Amino acid sequence: MVDPTVILPSDPLLPRRTDPHFAREAGLIRAAGGRPALLDHDALLAGDVEAAVRRVPAGSGPLWYRGWMIPVARYAALAEALADRGCILLTGSGEYATAHELPGWYRTFEPVTPASSWLPGRSWDRSALAAAASALGGRGPAIVKDYVKSRKHEWHEACYVPELADLDAVERVAARFAELQGEFLAGGLVLRRFEDFARTADGRAEEARVWWLDGEPVLIGPHPDYPLSRVEPDLSAVRPLVRELGCRFVTTDLARPAAGTGDHDGGAEGGWRVVEVGDGQVSELPSGVDAEVLFRALVGAAQAAQA
Template sequence: MKSVTPRPSGPEVVGALYHANVPSTILYCSDTLRPRRVDTHFSAEAAQVGELGGRIALIDHDALLSGDVAAAVARVPEGLGPTWYRGWMIPPDRYEELAAAVERRGAHLVTTSAMYRGAHELPGWYRELSGLTPASAWTPTPPGVVPSDRQLLDLVSALPAGEGMVKDYVKSRKHEPDACLIPDISDVEQLRAVVSRFVERQDTDLVGGIVLRHREEFRTLDGRVAELRTWWVDGELATSGPHPDTPGATGDPDLGRLAEAVRRLDRRFVTVDLAQRVDGVWRVIELGDGQVSDFPAEGDMTPLLSALLAAP
């Protein structure tokens, strides 16, 4: 793994012009009540960035989501140069606005808008990982709209028979089985009922459209699928460990085929979540943009942050 040579710096927010040929700055969300400070969820991580010689700057996540992009980037210094983002999830359209806004201030997000959407939404990564993840099919739909029976049956025709699950391009409601799990995808009434509940509960948060996935049987831990999370920077594994939702998960999957697939994707910074099927085979559960992926509270972020700060 690449290493970084620390530069003299503290964990304070950058407040002056800073130029570099590597993305040595990371944008964090500001605290809602103390806007000059990093959001408490990310404050320890941001402090470690300073210890490693990196710089941090702040954006207002609430302002960004509300559409006030100028206010969102008001604390981003002019001439910042290349930078990563690490913070709360951003809808792809808002991320595009953020990228344009920081560009106007002489900075640029290393993860482009196209890269972000391609990692954030399942259709952007499924093709390259199709042999490593449960079979999936999708159709674009706006929030509040349930696909017709004909559309649902067309999706089902691309999947193996048996159990399935529904999600949108980004998220499922896996903790609500009646709005996620489909016992028999060939039963159109059952299929329509589960998809309808999912669409209703996602409401305006539904992203992209409806995805149907074949349901595979995975090993569990405390009632949840036991997942590992792997972190990749420029196609190289930076670190790995338990998924934040299953901190006790363990395993040693062979990542050879996955590494090849991640490199083909051409994304700067992604996470890949893995789980072991009951037959022992490791499978990809999800790929996500690393900028908006959570890190386990007890994990060591040094390898990951060092890789980000050293990225060319």
């Protein structure tokens, strides 16, 4: 039996070394009894899959990836190249697509997440945008994003639409979003009903990121954008949906509606909402979080899969 393996990105400048951003995770993998292996993420994105996996030891068996986001098609190519080396990703390419892109997980989480509609591709005419807005009721505020990410740091320019009935504004924000995303636009365009979430007195969002392995919450911490937030979300409505989704390793970002914004979930006002779902392999760990328990669980799952 080989040591359980977790693949991490290599340093683009020193390819025999772990990318410094993931050096802490390499230490946690070793401390949990696993071994890190290196993936050339730049080569993978460039389409040279064989070069990308060259430093992953052949015959490593079942393993995880932890690192930078990978487009769905490139992840499928990665899974195939690893399988040819006797290495099986514990998150298959279908599971990765389901958790990583909003159309894959939205229907499962629809009762507890903002209403959404989407358009595939990289460009959308006015009639298509009007239909997507109409699917959300055609009125009220919304945000624009792609299947994976928003540009919330360009909030008014490329993210927030104050009124869906204003199709000029929808077109303008969508076009600017697509321009800024460029080649990194993932899947297509999403219109997502804007919901106002609770904030602390100093303006920090009360948002938590929950890491799930095989349907159980392994680690609960703040969202990486708000690392000082400390919230304890109610998982009772989310847990059965994570299990229904059927993906082994996922994250959910959860937030509470702001006071007075109404009942979204069919229960008491203030019920926790799912802001995003993600594949756990490419979800960012917030700084300062003790992730030892997470990596013990991942290494343990890889070890169990060898049996």
